[in-house]
């Protein structure tokens with residue numbers, strides 16, 4: 411038996427991946443937070459949704475969304491290609507199954523920017539791997555200012571997003587964590603703390619690390 415006080419690279423924890431969900435009313439900042447997280451953290455991969463909504467300026471097919479036609483979406487539903495899907499703002503959005511199940515087993519983490527309906531469906535399917543974070547704006551006035559500053563929607567669309575914000579926020583109590591996105595860097599730090607702590611959750615560990623196994627006599 412080796413010296414159990416020696417630390418070797420094989421002492422790394424091995425764990426299942428997790429499904430990290432960020433939801434918020436439109437404009438609260440979940441896209442901004444998601445992009446920061448993907449830049450910081452090479453271990454988490456974005457689950458790219460399919461949507462029938464047209465691309466916004468700067469959005470790339472296959473990177474931000476898979477932009478598909480109504481017929482394509484219908485076909486994907488028929489072929490059972492989605493983990494979950496929902497109607498949002500008059501369009502359809504869905505999470506393609508892809509290789510998520512195999513990835514989770516291999517310790518791959520996935521980031522989801524999906525609404526409360528998708529969150530409920532994923533929780534029903536896989537509660538143990540799902541971690542949910544609700545992002546609140548500091549106020550409704552600030553939410554409207556951000557939607558206006560983003561300048562990608564008409565006044566009418568902004569009104570409908572503000573209307574829907576009330577419905578979205580009414581689901582915040584269904585989430586594991588809540589953060590307020592006032593200062594974006596502070597909020598991002600809180601989100602990273604949640605992710606880092608959840609990765610260490612004992613129930614995600616898939617086996618004892620070698621020196622612990624040796625100590626336990628196994």
Ligand SMILES: Nc1nc2c(ncn2[C@@H]2O[C@H](COP(=O)(O)OP(=O)(O)O)[C@@H](O)[C@H]2O)c(=O)[nH]1
Nearest residue numbers: 436437459496498503504505523524525527528
């Ligand atoms: N259920 C579900 N919701 C999604 C999916 N992809 C995006 N959404 C949600 O659809 C809503 C509208 O997204 P989007 O059109 O990008 O607008 P944004 O929230 O203003 O950035 C947001 O609440 C997203 O979280 C998905 O695959 N499934």
Ligand SMILES: Nc1ncnc2c1ncn2[C@@H]1O[C@H](COP(=O)(O)OP(=O)(O)O)[C@@H](O)[C@H]1O
Nearest residue numbers: 436437438439440441442556560591592593594
């Ligand atoms: N903490 C913040 N303070 C000020 N503006 C922000 C903050 N977070 C995001 N924004 C801005 O608000 C707008 C909406 O953010 P976005 O990330 O697109 O929201 P969502 O994806 O939730 O709709 C964007 O123009 C973004 O740059």
